[in-house]
Amino acid sequence: MNKITIIGGGNLGKSIISGLGNSDLFEAKHITVVDKSEHNLTEVKEKLGVSTSQHIIEAISDVKWVILCVQPRQLDAVLEEIKEELIADQILISTVTGTSIAEINEVVPKNKVIRVMPNTGASKKLSMTCISANEDVKEELVFVQKMFDTIGKTLIIEERLMQAATVLGASGIAFFLRFLRAMIQGGIQMGFHPHEAQIIAVQTAMGAATLVAKNGTHPEREIDKVTTPQGCTIEGLNEMEHQGLSSSVIKGVMASYEKINTIK
Template identity: 75%
Template sequence: MENLAIIGGGNLGRSIVSGLLTSGLFGTTQITVSGKSKKNLTAIKQTFNVVVSQSNTEAIQNAKWILLCVQPKQLASVLDEIKEAIHPDQMLISTVTGVGIQEINKVLSTNKVIRVMPNTGASKKMSMTCIAANNECTEELKTVEKMFSTIGKTLVIEEPLMQAATVLGASGIAFFLRFLRAMIQGGIQMGFHPHEAQIIAVQTAMGAATLVSENDTHPECEIDKVTTPQGCTIQGLNEMEHQGLSSSVIKGVMASYEKINSIK
């Protein structure tokens, strides 16, 4: 792979660096991370031994791929900073929430742009990355798919679905973790020590997801396998539904979706 510059060394950027390095697709000298925080960059250098820079223009000098990994409110200043230094053959990959390809091309009109939305599971090569591109990026899209498939699963989608992909795939990490926390708390109330409850709940969650993934079944099919007539499982499931579990999750997802559509 040709050199990669990552503009933004926050949690998502660090997760991507970690995943890409362990995949073997990039060497440490092929990745440059830029940001304004010297303290943060020092930590990234110590952890991953990649090249770091406080200058975005310096970071992109020798990069074929430029990954924009900043908050929406930071994007305008970043694009303004690099627009005089960027070359037409450099490829932009954007993780920026709520900002479309056309919006980026208004500033950098000669550069191709592909949008991606990975999640922090990237650090464990367990990311779910949704990818969207225009028709003129066919060849580049294949490379971006290859890049992000090394840190988890990828799915190419239409760009109008990128907002929904951010909620379901990226925010979804937090949603599932909140449910996991509740399971752990329930385990503690039943008598397990916190670390014991966490071991059981985490492994159970991993098992549940793996059953659906590897068996290619609907969750309800796997639920049916562990619910017996008048049993404790169906009793618990029904009580959760009486208390609004499914409805609350759907409402939470949609609230997040409404919020993301208002972010500019």
């Protein structure tokens, strides 16, 4: 029963499969991907050597773990299709935004459910994956954390924070990229060619994040190391704050959070 089926072979599904396929948790032959797209299935089969299928019922028989990696609008149909075929000791792992463990258990009450929220950094094994489960899923939770450690960093959180985790961790990728784009545009305006500005800005962003991650410091501590009295850095920082940088980011994060709480 140490087999796993991933329902959904899109970008996120492929990233998860890549991590699992290159780990020692599962043999490639024990990983099955289900998708309606022949293109997606051909790609994962050729690149990773896993099994593929377009038939959900066949793919979930005799497996311990079932990852639901579909769009929110597709979840109800998938659950309705598989609910009569699931057996009690199969574990469902849901990546679906906005659907609680309790809501999934309304359809499949006999199965344990674990929620996970990776981000698109998973494709480079740099995902930030938040994980939550009910109290009765402690043993299985340990293994699921090992699964998602194969594609980046993991954090166990309370389920009430999963919507916030989606905004900060998943939508957060887009927020950081928008700031990165602005830095690149500023570099171009100062005289760099676009590809030069991108190289500088991207490496600088990676360095900034790594300083905080490796040193375990607050961002302001690292900012203090760059700013000098009456220097150009503090001049730029103060102008950004006068124009509402921090306030705009916080408002954007909270607008996204308010929106996600209305999505179903």
